[in-house]
């Protein structure tokens with residue numbers, strides 16, 4: 001056969017075969033192949049393959065047909081069947097929609113070869129026919145923000161018998177917890193306040209977001225008109241709630257009313273912020289729930305206190321956090337017995353220890369899931 005015909009046939013074959021994307025991690029010589037599949041004449045790559053290589057995390061919201069994708073610490077929101085996606089509150093079109101086939105998702109190849117380059121010019125660069133990408137970071141829980149509730153002009157709940165102030169108990173436990181996390185778990189633990197000062201609810205979550213915290217833990221003590229009310233409970237954010245949860249929510253959200261400029265401030269939190277933060281928390285709902293369960297179980301086992309369970313409520317302070325977040329009520333300062341315990345330094349130590357154990361257990365499980 002004429003050699004030109006052979007070359008021609010080879011070229012033809014090469015064109016009809018899926019080309020695949022060749023990707024190299026910076027600093028490594030090995031080439032990784034992202035296999036392409038063709039659907040409706042468009043090239044796609046499987047989301048599972050993509051996640052493995054980019055150490056990306058994706059989460060599907062079946063109800064809303066949304067797909068959340070975390071790449072290089074940033075979030076993309078895709079809508080099934082739509083070529084548009086949302087990135088940093090802007091819409092971009094890939095021309096072709098993401099696909100869901102047999103419970104697997106597929107991204108248009110174009111998203112990887114073209115769009116990622118534009119969004120991450122430093123991390124994703126073409127090099128000849130290769131795409132060179134920065135090594136994705138370790139997805140383990142590295143930074144935990146601890147939020148001692150109240151402070152400064154806002155004392156939080158105040159005990160009836162010993163006049164103990166919630167803000168002081170919260171801070172004492174938070175400081176002890178920080179020590180344990182840094183010494184025994186080797187993570188960075190940051191406090192939204194290290195002393196007796198007022199910090200607005202918005203600034204607390206803004207701090208956590210800016211520091212790119214992996215977890216947000218808000219620490220409180222409870223109060224009730226009924227002095228017999230007792231026990232410990234852990235909350236995570238949700239709009240669904242019981243009437244009991246609503247009462248605690250009102251108590252904690254009261255800060256906005258009383259110390260942050262009243263109803264004007266309240267509506268500021270209520271409108272767009274809420275929609276955005278609700279979105280960001282939807283993604284973390286499952287993780288927040290299992291974090292809450294892990295903490296609550298350890299709290300009860302370690303303190304032998306009355307178990308009020310894991311609950312969902314709509315706290316302002318959790319709304320703005322873009323990470324798994326919980327709020328702990330460590331007991332009732334309005335109950336004389338619990339107030340005495342809460343003010344006791346050894347008991348505070350035990351509370352910190354049990355919250356620590358809950359965080360540790362959660363981290364071990366979470367790290368495994370996020371890094372495989």
Ligand SMILES: [Zn+2]
Pocket residue numbers: 149150156157166219220221252
């Ligand atoms: Zn509180």
